[in-house]
Amino acid sequence: MDWLQVVVLALLQGLTEFLPVSSSAHLILVPALTGWPDQGLAFDVALHFGSLFAVLLYFRRDLIGMTASWGRSVATRQLDDNARLAWGVIFATIPVGLAGLAFKDQIELYLRSPFYLAMGLVFFGLLLGWADWRHRGDRSESQMTWKDVLIIGCAQALALIPGTSRAGITITAALFLGLNREAASRFSFLLSIPVILLACLLKTKDLIEEQVPVDWFAMGLGVLVSAVSAFLCIHYFLVFIKRIGMQPFVIYRILLGIALLAVFY
Template sequence: MDWLQIVLLAVIQGLTEFLPISSSAHLILVPVFTDWPDQGLAFDVALHLGSLAAVVLYFRHELSGMITSWCRSVAGRGTDDEARLAWWVILATLPVGLAGLAFKDTIEVAMRSPLVLAGGLIGFGLLLGYADWRHRGSRNEYHLSWQDALWIGLAQALALIPGTSRSGITMTAALLLGLNREASARFSFLLSIPVIVLAGGLETLGLIEASTPVDWTALVAGTLLSGISAYLCIHFFLVFIKRIGMQPFVIYRLLLGIALLWLFG
């Protein structure tokens, strides 16, 4: 891998993992528009590790409180808002984990075409735009019920369809359920932690089975660049949506989807 490929893929992963514009769509399109060889499983694992480190570092105080309260809850010492939020993250992760195990191979083989990406970008982009425009909720993530968490988790399972965007669909569901913009984004980012762990774990298993040579320079650089870009993305996105909302991302999704239809339709 050359440095341009390393930097571009790492920054794309770091930014699109948390923006509601579909990381899978952008990573699939890179080889479509370039003649670069496949980056390999080891580099994919490194990129996920960088994104995971960024979100854990950014929400380290919230995670510390959630884990402490969750452990108290498991020990039968009462359940507070932080413990419930931890339980809701676990509950909302179950649908995508089960769907991933059941349909991952089928989706990766049959649904990775540019036209499927275009449909996901446009269709779910319009849904995000409607949710952001129509539903101006006032609840935060600590006001979620278990039913809310389950609905968001079921929506998250749709992110297995390329072009959907995991962050986009979970924010859409949260907005429709009455959460405000910042809370929708924060809960989506918290949900990314177990999802990235699961995805990275599956890729790591494939890497162990493959036993391919490892380019440590590319892995370290990819991890650092992905982590830095992801951390900055989370910070500025939370600031950005307070003022402007989701509509710029909706417009970007629509334009990208239309471009794909024009190029490959």
Template structure:
């Protein structure tokens, strides 16, 4: 991989992992616009590690409290502490996407660079983008993530499983669900980011297993650089995204999703219609 490829792909992963705009849609556009070869499984693992390090560093104090109180809640069989409840919410909220990911792994790994895959992504960007805008406009509340009920967690967890559909955006659909159950914009985003930690660990673990099975040669310099760049861009993204949505809201991301979805439809729909005709 060239230095430019490493920088572009790592920055894209770092930003789009946490912005509600779909990382898969952006990563599919890169080879279309540049004709670069597939970056390989090892580099995918590396840039996911960078994103994981970033979110864990940003929420390090919260994670430390949550971990300690979660252990105490197991030992004492008491979930009255708010940090323990939030930790359990992250655990329970991860189960639906974990089960769905294992069940649909083969289908998810299908080639999204086909015309059908591109149209699926485009439609997902548009439909779930409009849903995000509607939730932000109509259902936004004032509760924070410590006030989540178990019903709220179930709704958000099941919504996260929907993100397995390419183009949906994991952060986008979980923020949408958070807004719909009455969380504030910032609380919805924070809980979405905390939910990303076990999801990235699970996804990275599965990719690592696949990487070991393939036994390909690893470019360690590219991986190290990818981790660093992805981590820095993801950390900055989380920080500025939380400040941005507090003042302006989700509508700019809705507009961006509609435009990107329209571009993908323009690219992938005509060949599909010609093939069908």
């Protein structure tokens, strides 16, 4: 890959991993429009590590507090807000892990097409718009119940469907449950940590088994650009979400779905 392809794909990964717009749709559309060759498994791993580093860095203080409280809760069985949030992230990750093990191959085989990507973008985009417009409330993430955690976790499993967007579906579910925009987004970002980590480990395993040659310059540049763009994305999304709401992302998803259909059909 040349440097332009590395930078563009890393920017896309960093931005779309945390915005409710579907990273898979972008990563299939851009190569089709540019004629670029497939970036390969090693580069995918690098981009995911960049995104993971960004979210860990941004939420480092929260994660330190959550980890300490979680450890105390294991020893004392007493839950404060941080411990409850840490357990919430763990429990909400279980459904997507089970669904991935059970259905990943079938989804890759039958649903990984531009048509289903476009349908997912439009349908789940409209669902996000409806949740933001009619159902959002004023609860924070510390006010979630275990039922809320379970519902958001099950919703996250739907992100295996192409075009859904992991961030988009978890924010949608949280808004339907009455969380405010900031709380829905923050919990979605925290939920991304174990999911991205698991994806990195699985892809690294595949990479080792395939013994793929590595372009270390592309890998290093990809990690850097993905990490910086993801960090800035998280920061500005949380800063401006009160002002902009979710509707601009709904409109963007619909336009992106139309663009996919126009390019491939």
